[in-house]
Amino acid sequence: MNIHAYEKLWLVAAMLLIVGFIATITYGSVALGITMVGDQQDTVEPTELADDDRFDDPRVEQVGENEYEAYVVAQTFSFQPNPIEVPEDSDVTFYVTSRDVIHSFSLVGTNVNTMVIPGEVAEMTVEFDDPAEYGVVCNEYCGPGHHDMEGEVHVVSEDEFDLTELEADGPDEVETGDEISVDVTTENRQLEAIETTITLEIGDETLTEDVTIEGGETLETTFTVDSATLGEGDHDWTVTVDDHTDSGTVTVADDLEDDGGDDDE
Amino acid sequence: MSNAYIDQFPAEAKVIRAAFYSSFFALALGGVFGIIQTLHRTGYYRFIDSADYYTVLTAHGVFLVISFTIFFLVGIFTWAITTSLDRGVEDLRFTWGWYGLMAVGITLTGVAILAGFTDATDISASVLFTFYAPLQAHPLFYLGLVLFVVGTWFAGVDWFRSWWAWKAENPDERIPLPAFMVLTTMLMWYIATLGVAAAILLFLLPWSLGLIESVNPLLTRTLFWFFGHPVVYFWLMPAYMMWYVLLPKISGGKLFSDPLARVVFVLFLILSVPTGIHHQYLDPGIAEGFKFIAMTNTMFLLLPSLLTAFTVVASMEHGARQRGGEGYLGWLKALPWRDPVFAGMALAGLMFAAAGFSGMINAGMNINYLVHNTFWVVGHFHLTVGTAVALTFMAVTYWFLPQVTGKQLWSRSVALGQVVLWFVGMTFMSNAMHRGGLLGIPRRTAEPQYDGFEFEAAVGSVAELDAQIALGGVLLTLSLVLFFANVVGTALNGRSDDLPDNSYAGTLSGPEDAPQILDNLKLWTAIAVVLVIFAYTFPLLSIIDRGGLFGPELVELPLSTLDLESISALALAVEQSTIATLETTADTATAVIAGVIP
16 A cells, blocks of 8 residues: 555554553553442432432431532432532532432542433542532433523531531410420531530520530430410421521410410411 | 546546435535524524424435545546546446436435424434434335445446456556555545444344344444544545645646645544544443553554655745745745635635544544533534535535536636635634533533533633534534525536646656555555454444343334424424435436436
């Protein structure tokens, strides 16, 4: 075969270019540890996510000192949870699946980008450094509301970040003179203990309790207020732990016709 | 008396005309939908509801990359076979038969898509060109695609029959280069379309008809990309053929090397299909190793394109020197830049070089994460299929139209303005799309404007990018208007006796320099099949093993009639006239078929 000398030269240069490309990418995978979304995760049943341990409650979990796992569900046309909050200087592994059609989970302007396919779970680990807010888009067409499908990832400072869950429960009505008790459940889903203050504000009263909650523990506290000091009428109350609040309203009346009403807020 | 194609092969010229007009009709429709979505997406002019944007997008994609490109290429492939083998088709009825099948198929698909604009029927297919399950289109959509593809299969059979007949009469001759290119491209196409045929016939069509409960979305998606990547070479190979066999002649010279042209087409036959998984780098459920294999194959596909760049430029230089060009770069001035056929192809080639660079980024397995499904990708394929292919097709139309109609081109100046306008418009549009993609702006969305965050441009602004895209879209639309003016103007011209001869470029280094083995199509096909088996068997088995052949229970999303209040009168008018015209086309085709059957 008759090949012109220049063309031979070009051919060699082209081959070098190609081999060079493959080499750099191989280097990125092997030496720098850039992993691809692959088949690491088992499949799930898209219609039974409510019964799936990982996806029944989309959330962020702490699994190591600076290591977190985020379980994310994409569906027409939203992401859960939203926003996803993680701390600075952390390694976060996202597990993303779909409840219905094919979506994507893509942090705008970054290379955090994966397809989300029903039945499959995409896994990718991301290092977050400084606090920042990222937009999340679905970049795979998923139906007529596709352009409304968005979310956010908030990388917050160490101080602001927690995985605390607060739930407070008080009576709807009490008779003047009876005690009002507000039950507070505080769960610390982080691995480390937190020291914090639980505050109840009701009427002009403010009650506080300093607590330490061990990692993974749930603390039950009850605040008690004498209804007589509040007087007759509706009184709003708020329980605060760090940034988390829960609130309710209690009615204080002179004579109640029935005795119920203390079972839920 | 001239010796144009229509004088040599009047009956075949008629088929090619029909294929070209079908192609141009699709181009017109695709163009209308293109400008609607450009203005909608950039926010300059919105008259459709955003939910209907996806119907517009489906129509834009399917009409342009399926109907426009493929109808055009069956036309030039028919020209290439008949001209280079110097014999008419073996059976004209068969030729009209496959054309008719393609026309009927795409009409069904088109009707299913366009019906998405009206609530008069439940039919809809706003599933985009990729039709990923669990998005579900009306069965007509899938059925039409099947008929269309089967039509192209028969077209291939037609061309192989010509070759076999020719070979029987010329047992010791080398396959003429244009015929060689057609045959290798069709072999690649047969292998590639097995994927989409399996996806539709085994899964999507029965599913849309309710015969099976569910599908495995990853499986149908993988089968789509089995076809979805090589289909881009199905568009590109005819453009390459034009660069190899027509461009050197128009430049005033000869093709630099026939053997390397054959090598290039053999490489495309071998490597086009086992690369599809590079569209799925981000898919969960496919192991990294399979992605790596696809990437390696993809990177080696750069080779035939780089070889083409060399051969095409060398051929142009040879032409320029025949015309008196001198110097290291001075010869460029001697090229026939005022000839729209040359200017269009040269500009298309230049854009393809740029597209090659963005393509290398896309192919990089881990860099791809930054750009996957962003606007960058849209910029990339508007350079490849949208310019390298489309602009080449439009440019060569100015050479082919006189050949197959027997009429002089209406206006060469308008033609020259048209190709330049396309180049300028696409420069604005695709550049801005690439940049937008780097900011993370997604593709395929009606409104890349979100509540919770904004896209931040390091240089310029999103508004500036939108302005460039809208400007580009308007220029491209104007360019299309000029193109159609020329097509119609030429059709209205009278028969001319003063047409250039039907011929293609000679070669500096001819087939006698090419090893005989290059013409061994069985060998190359066998290697291609082995590579496909190697690249796809394990991924497919693994996907089936993981998700099941028919997948998990799914929440399907039939895209039947959506929010219809906001559909404008224009969209309805477009749709109704389109259906009417499509029907007329089908009727004409049927009439023509009836006419040629004795």
